[in-house]
Amino acid sequence: VEHGCIISKDADITVAFEVDLPELFTVTSQEYEAMHAAWCKAIKVLPHFSVVHKQDWFMAENYKPELQKDDLSFLDRSFERHFNERPYLAHKCYLFLTKTTKERMRQQSNFSTLCRGRITPKELNHEMVVKFMESVEQFERIINDTGYIKLRRLSDDEIVGTETTSGIIERYMSLSMGEVNCLEDIDLSAKEMRIGDKMLCLHTLSDTDDLPGKVSTDNRYERLSTDRSDCRLSFASPVGLLLPCN
Numbered sequence: 001v002e003h004g005c006i007i008s009k010d011a012d013i014t015v016a017f018e019v020d021l022p023e024l025f026t027v028t029s030q031e032y033e034a035m036h037a038a039w040c041k042a043i044k045v046l047p048h049f050s051v052v053h054k055q056d057w058f059m060a061e062n063y064k065p066e067l068q069k070d071d072l073s074f075l076d077r078s079f080e081r082h083f084n085e086r087p088y089l090a091h092k093c094y095l096f097l098t099k100t101t102k103e104r105m106r107q108q109s110n111f112s113t114l115c116r117g118r119i120t121p122k123e124l125n126h127e128m129v130v131k132f133m134e135s136v137e138q139f140e141r142i143i144n145d146t147g148y149i150k151l152r153r154l155s156d157d158e159i160v161g162t163e164t165t166s167g168i169i170e171r172y173m174s175l176s177m178g179e180v181n182c183l184e185d186i187d188l189s190a191k192e193m194r195i196g197d198k199m200l201c202l203h204t205l206s207d208t209d210d211l212p213g214k215v216s217t218d219n220r221y222e223r224l225s226t227d228r229s230d231c232r233l234s235f236a237s238p239v240g241l242l243l244p245c246n
Contacts, residue, residue, distance in 0.1 A: 001160050004153060006169075012100045013129060015136050016159055016168065019054070019093040020150035024241075025224065025231050027148070032218040032232060035148050042142040045135050047128075051098040058089045059177050060246040091241075092177060094168065095151065097139065099132040175200075205239070 001007070006014040043052055065080035072080070140151050154168065161167030166180040174180045175198050184196030193200040205211065216235050224231040233241070
């Protein structure tokens with residue numbers, strides 16, 4: 001990791017962002033449309049053979065009340081006590097933009113570089129790197145200008161961590177949002193994928209036959225909507241937010 005970029009063993013360059021999204025159920029249909037249009041516009045500025053990876057973490061946690069604040073009213077304090085230690089899904093969102101090459105894009109996913117010790121040398125074109133970094137800045141500007149989504153670029157320390165704090169790579173390798181004291185063993189066998197005592201269940205949506213025939217940016221969420229009020233959720237929420245798992 002250097003200059004805020006993750007360099008892979010194949011010399012692919014990745015820039016990482018933390019994404020701040022609007023509060024759930026506060027987004028209207030028009031705002032969903034605007035956000036969707038901004039993503040499309042931003043992705044179009046990236047060069048060929050780029051990978052856009054938006055990663056949403058939903059972790060089961062217990063609510064910790066903030067009772068130590070001085071200016072809490074009676075209602076605020078009752079509210080905090082009411083939700084004390086109740087389980088909820090904490091959400092974190094990251095975005096990774098990767099510049100790769102034509103050869104790399106053809107590689108299969110079961111050919112992993114995790115198990116390879118050596119680094120394969122590859123011609124790194126300086127001009128290509130500069131162009132990619134410029135398009136990443138443009139991408140960031142387009143998304144931030146929407147006013148709905150905020151992108152914040154992660155620094156070297158936030159990616160690899162420091163002596164006192166865990167970086168995103170450590171958290172990713174231990175499937176944890178908190179501070180990681182020691183890395184757990186990873187089992188990548190054909191039978192299952194396991195990190196410490198956490199089992200992973202992986203699915204991919206790569207076949208167009210599995211996707212619905214008609215797609216919209218958002219849907220009405222019937223459980224919370226009434227005949228007078230509309231609760232909107234993104235179209236992809238059943239395979240993200242609404243999955244009943246940690």
